[in-house]
Amino acid sequence: MEGEQRQLRVKTFQSAEPLLRLNPSAGHLAAITPFRSVECVHGGRRVTLPAVIDRSLPNDALSMSSKAAEQLRLTEYTWQMPAGVSRGRIQFGPLIGILSNPRWDKDAKTLRNTSQTQSLKRLVEAGCEHGAVCFVFNILSVNLRKGTVSGYVLHEGKWYRRELPLPDVIYDQLHSRKLERDKDVQGIREALSMRYGEKLFNDGFFDKWQVYDWLKDDLTVRDHLPKTQRHSTFSSAVAFVNAHAVSFLKPLHGSLGLGIARFVKHRDGSLTYELKQKTSSILRGKGSSAKEVLSAFRTRLKNRPYIWQEGVPLATYQQRPADFRILMQRDQTGDWKRTKMFARVAKSGDFTSNLSGGGDAMPVDDALAECLAKADQRTRAKNQIRRLSRQVVDALEKNSGRTFGELGIDLGLDTSGKVWIIEVNSKPRKAPTTDKGRQDLVDLSFERPMRYAIYLATKTAK
Structure with a gap:
């Protein structure tokens, strides 16, 4: 955004004519002279308004007619909002839209309290704290023809539904993921992706095979990938399971560890398996051969796409599987930063470490102290985790041709101290509070993506 960034309190006065009133200081910045008009920008909305100097206005105020406010869709913003004033131009905002799946409660006249509502509230607050106007919206509420979106703004702790310009x-x-598969959603998303480019960041979900394909082409990370293949035929699946002591079957588009199966081969050729059906439900079984066991998965394998992944002999914490989650985010400089790094330990009897399934989070050093006996091993492993997490984001962006604002990277550590790439998540879930971790880092995880969004808005306005 060009010019001086200033907090202006927007007021309206009743008039059928579009008109803008500025105090002398703002008028000077906007190069206002008699009969001169000013381009006013609010998100995707652009309106040229006649402007006059009003010496009765304080320096933090801007007044516009109800007609002008209506044209800019600023009528509802009668509280503090930022505006950048430059020669012949005033830009309100920046206006940041958070794409999610908000649901309106007609009776309570506010957003329904879902598992994501508090996180969305914290994101909006973080954006506003750093000078943006933020709202959440459902993709189906976008009207590309009119350039508008029905979104939800937060004011004094309460949500309001408003018609807004595109952000x-x-x-x-x-x-x-269910909503992502909707054809109407896919059509609007494609149009938004074309329209916004890098200004729509973390667009869509990752495909596990696609991520593997991007990473294996990078020499710096290739050696840290477990052997992986996309499921194609029953016979190739049997061959893969027979070739590895431990194998994982993962849904191509799965999340939260749901739908993952682990197969363990024994010396006599028999197999045992575990299938994560729900966050708290594991189905177990066994068979005399891979062919017999996988026969029970034939229908499942036909109904959705999967990948097969070699099971790495990971180090454990108190006999429980452990891995490491690194949250990488861009900040107001546009550069990647490591925001959080912690260990995740599966609950007793589980083979996935997802926190949603009952896993525990703990400091990396605490987990490493039990996983590796020697101090120099632990130091090397920690340095390797830090280095590999940065190499992963660089490799993904280079080989995908896409730009991301944040990525959740899951790394595993084997018994020799080598670090492995388990998974990369384009939608790392963030809770606004923590019982065991550092609240300042939790706050930072909400602040950084919003400051990056502001960076993108101001960068593209220049």
Whole structure:
């Protein structure tokens, strides 16, 4: 955004004519002279308004007619909002839209309290704290022809539904894969992706095979990938399971560890398996051969796409599987930063470490102290985790041709101290509070993507 950034309190006065009133200081910055008009920008909305100097206005105020406010869709913003004033131009905002799946409660006249509502509230608050106007919206509420979107703004702790211009930047926080598969959603998403480019960041979900394909082409990370293949035929699946002591079957588009199966081969050729059906439900079984066991998975394998992944002999914490989650995010400089790094330990009897399934989070040093006996091993492993997490984001962006604002990277550590890439998540879930971790880092994890969104908005306005 060009010019001086200033907080202006927007007021309206009743008039059927569009008109803008500025105090002398703002008028000077906007180069206002008699009969001169000013271009006013609010998100995707652009309106040229006649402007006059009003010496009765304080320096933090801007007044516009109800007609002008209506044209800019600023009528509802009668509280503090930022505006950048430059020669012949005033830009309100930046306007940041957070794409999610908000649901309106007609009776309570506010958003329904879902598992994501508090996180969305914290994101909006973080954006506003750093000078943006933020709202959340459902992709089906976008009207591309009119250039508008029905969104939800937060004011004094309460949500309001308002008709808004399309935002300057979109931060994709839509966590519903079911909604992603909707044809109407796919059509609007494609149009938004074309329209916004890098200004729509973390667009969509990752495909596990696609991520593997991007990473294996990079020499710096290739050696840290377990052997992986996309499921194709029953016979190739039997061959893969027979070739490895431990194998994992993972849904191509799965999340939260759901739908993952682990197969363990024994010396006599028999197999045992575990299938994560729900966050708290594991189905167990066994068979005399891979062919016999996998026969029970034939229908499942036909109904959705999967990948097969070699099971790495990971180090454990108190006999429980452990891995490491690194949250990488861009900040107001546009550069990647490591925001959080912690260990995740599966609950007793589980083979996945997802926190949603009952896993525990703990400091990396605490987990490493039990996983590796020697101090120098632990130091090397920690350095390797830090280095590899940065190499992963660089490799993904280079080989995908896409730009991301944040990535959740899951790394595993084997018994020799080598670090392995388990998974990369384009929608890392963030809770606004923590019982065991550092609250300042939790706050930072909400602040950084919003500051990156503001960076994108101001960068593209220059």
